Amino acid sequence: MISSFLLLVIFLITGGLGATEYKNTVDSYPSDYKSLVEYANIASFAYCVKHGLQPGPLGKKSSQCPIARCQLDEYKGLQVISTFNFNEMGDVGAGLYAIDIRSKRIILVYRGTSSRRDGLANIDIFPMKYEPLINLVNGYEKVGCDGCRVHRGFYNFLKKDAYSIVTEVNQLWKQHKDYQLVVVGHSLGATLALLSGIELQLMGLNPLVITYASPKIGNKEMMMFVDTLFESEKVAAMSLEHKELHHGYIRVVHEGDIVPSLPPTSVYRHGGVKYVINKPELPHSPENILREGMSSYAWDVSNMDYSKPAILQNLNPIFQEKEAHSSYFVKITGCT
Numbered sequence: 001m002i003s004s005f006l007l008l009v010i011f012l013i014t015g016g017l018g019a020t021e022y023k024n025t026v027d028s029y030p031s032d033y034k035s036l037v038e039y040a041n042i043a044s045f046a047y048c049v050k051h052g053l054q055p056g057p058l059g060k061k062s063s064q065c066p067i068a069r070c071q072l073d074e075y076k077g078l079q080v081i082s083t084f085n086f087n088e089m090g091d092v093g094a095g096l097y098a099i100d101i102r103s104k105r106i107i108l109v110y111r112g113t114s115s116r117r118d119g120l121a122n123i124d125i126f127p128m129k130y131e132p133l134i135n136l137v138n139g140y141e142k143v144g145c146d147g148c149r150v151h152r153g154f155y156n157f158l159k160k161d162a163y164s165i166v167t168e169v170n171q172l173w174k175q176h177k178d179y180q181l182v183v184v185g186h187s188l189g190a191t192l193a194l195l196s197g198i199e200l201q202l203m204g205l206n207p208l209v210i211t212y213a214s215p216k217i218g219n220k221e222m223m224m225f226v227d228t229l230f231e232s233e234k235v236a237a238m239s240l241e242h243k244e245l246h247h248g249y250i251r252v253v254h255e256g257d258i259v260p261s262l263p264p265t266s267v268y269r270h271g272g273v274k275y276v277i278n279k280p281e282l283p284h285s286p287e288n289i290l291r292e293g294m295s296s297y298a299w300d301v302s303n304m305d306y307s308k309p310a311i312l313q314n315l316n317p318i319f320q321e322k323e324a325h326s327s328y329f330v331k332i333t334g335c336t
Helices: 002-027 031-051 116-123 152-160 162-175 189-200 222-229 231-241
Strands: 080-086 094-098 105-110 128-129 150-152 180-187 210-214 248-254 273-277 289-296
Touching: 031 080, 031 094, 031 180, 031 210, 031 289, 080 105, 080 162, 094 152, 094 162, 094 189, 105 162, 105 189, 116 248, 128 152, 150 222, 152 189, 162 189, 180 189, 180 231, 189 210, 189 222, 189 248, 222 231, 231 248, 231 273, 231 289
Parallel strands: 105 180, 180 210, 210 248, 248 273
Antiparallel strands: 080 094, 094 105, 128 150, 273 289
16 A cells, blocks of 8 residues: 555656656747747737637637647637738738737737749749838838848838738837837748848838748848848847847748748848758757858858759749748748
8 A cells, every 4th residue: 555655646747857857858948949939929929810810818719720730829819810812902911910918019910922923933033133111101211221132022012012011010019119129920921021021121110020931031231231220230149148029120031941941042042040940840949940140142052952943942832842841940931
């Protein structure tokens, strides 16, 4: 009888220690890693817009979010204010606006490539002269970007539809000026997140912009403009020393994902503070991220497959092998 009792006590104690050890392990994860995982989850919610995602508290059934992660405790404070889908008007861009009252955040999330219209934007790679949208708005000082060129397919979104999104975010910010502003996107959504983030930074809202699997969006001059605007050198130092993310432009790349190497031309380069996931399959632990700091503006073709014609590699990612493209801490795509 005593032996059985002792075994029970030992079992309960070791089980309790196991749970405590697990919690302490999670709590001890680097802050930037936890942020990247959290925002990857939030990026995945944008893929549910075309599946009927509704405004309201994310964890409630009324939100009609079919992803089990929507029910997790850490997202119960997330309230979807509204969704948008410009595909319905023949344009590019879909996503959601949300606020998190528990952590005091306003979050703008863009969905990645999910339609034929999105795919056409991806391959419209002609480099256009770039000018910030804010230059067309009264009340703001005009901003120059000498020699800057931008991907036409992505820039068309800025000219056509970004104004309404930036205006909506600005209204939310006026109601919650003590909230942090975060802009998140995956794939095509990553490019729209950066373009919107530039405008919000120029407006003085100091956003944290986090992109996953972003194609290249502009030439070297534009990326230098972006890095100056977002103080990427300081943000990179903070990332390396303190492993924290509070503002700036953060770009996450998964090794083996071809999309960040697109378009396959030396015209376009990357900027921002770069994080790399170096493990092919899920899950991705803190040991699987590399903090590479500021981008070098080099022509990055590390994930190109030279056995295929370049034009085929620039097609909509839904027609390609997409495991590496969809796996960023979680399976981001597909609303599953």
